[in-house]
Amino acid sequence: MAVAKTLEAPIEVYRFEPGKDAKPHYDRYTLTVEPHTPVLTALLRIRTELDPSLTLRYSCRSSICGSCAMQINSKSRLACQTPIGPEIEKHGRLVVEPMRNQPVLRDLVVDQASFWKHYDRIEPHLKLDPRHPMPEGKPNPMTPAEVARFYETPRCIACAACYSACPAVEADADFPGPMALAKLYRFVVDPRDQAHQDRLVRIQTDGLWLCLRCHLCTEACPKDVRPSERIRDLKELAIAAQGGTEPGSRHAIGFKENIRERGQLQEMKLVRQSDGVGGMLAQAPQGLRLWRKKPEIAKKPRAIDDLDQLEALYRELDAPPRDDS
Ligand code: FES
The missing domain is CATH 1.10.1060.10 (Alpha-helical ferredoxin)
Incomplete structure (x- = not known):
């Protein structure tokens, strides 16, 4: 019978208990695991075999409930869906941290x-619309x-x-x-x-x-x-x-038309297209500093060769989508 290959996995786990710890630290563990072992399984083994105080959130262990998201080697991943082997192969170690952009409640659990x-x-x-209720017995009137x-x-x-x-x-x-x-x-x-x-x-x-x-x-x-x-x-x-009612939408529309004209971005013009003349004046001190370092931003860039090919691309993108229904 073939014996499953195992590896010694060095695992560093973020630990922090607000109110008790002055600052976060990392605990290091080594586990013998098979390469396909999910990170979540390793964490649960750490909790059962080495340190019952490790706090984490999980439920289904099948990539369904969404509870076990965390930072695994600096990427946001599901711990139950991430095998250890490829992580160790790529990074030489496994670092597990709580998700970012949400305050830590304890260890790997964040406040969502x-x-x-x-x-x-x-x-x-x-x-x-209450004036147009769904027809009785037809819960899904949508087309494919x-x-x-x-x-x-x-x-x-x-x-x-x-x-x-x-x-x-x-x-x-x-x-x-x-x-x-x-x-x-x-x-x-x-x-x-x-x-x-x-x-x-x-x-x-x-x-x-x-x-x-x-x-x-x-x-x-x-x-x-x-x-x-x-x-x-x-x-x-x-x-x-x-249409372009906000600086964001005006920027998107302006960017598209700006590039279309010469095939290169006209930076000063884009500021006016996005923020209007008032916005341009408000940014004048910053623009002046930039101009001193990079005077070419005030000049119109030359039109690229084959501008007609760019125009053909724009026309293709602007064409209404085909109705394949
Ligand atoms: S434990 Fe449910 S998605 Fe991972």
Whole structure:
């Protein structure tokens, strides 16, 4: 009978008990494990065999409940879905820490109040028009093409890995975070929801444009919801509904037209397109400092060769989507 290969895994675990510990520290353990052993299983063994005080959150152990998200070698992951072997092979060790962007309650458990507050704020339920109730006995009047528009979003298990990975959440507590925005998208494109327009108008001033488009949320998502793509879709819908009403939407529209003109960014012009003349004047001292270091920003860049090819690309992107339903 083949004997399973094992490895000696060095594991460093973040430990902190607010009110008792002056500051966080890391405890080091070594476990003999098989390469496919999930990080969660190793942590539970540490708790059972070595240190019963280790505190962590988990439930299903099957990537379903979303409870066990944590930082594993600096990436937001589900501990029950992450095998130890590849981590040790890549990093030479395993470092386990609590999720970021949420205060630590103890060891690997964080306070998720802000994550859920943002979720509540988007009102994550269908708002049906009482004048048009759903027909009796027809609970799902949508076409397959309509359902396909939000096919990925219900896969979300609200693990908050995206929230932990998001630098916009770190920079601004008002940013709703990737999960809340992906869920909002789901209701905006649901034809049964009667509040599309209100939702889009509200989110434009409620953090939508704070997204940095870094795609770290999509990289972190264990269920391939691809939140950054849903946020991009929301931005497109918001512009289609309202045009450029906010600095964020004006920046997006201005950036597109700016590049289209010469194939290169005209930086000064983009400031005016995003913030208007008033905004430009407000940023004048900063602009002057920048101009002294880099005078070329005030000049119009030359048009790139083959500008017609760029224009063809724009026309292709602007063409209405094909209806495959
Ligand atoms: S324990 Fe449920 S997702 Fe990991």
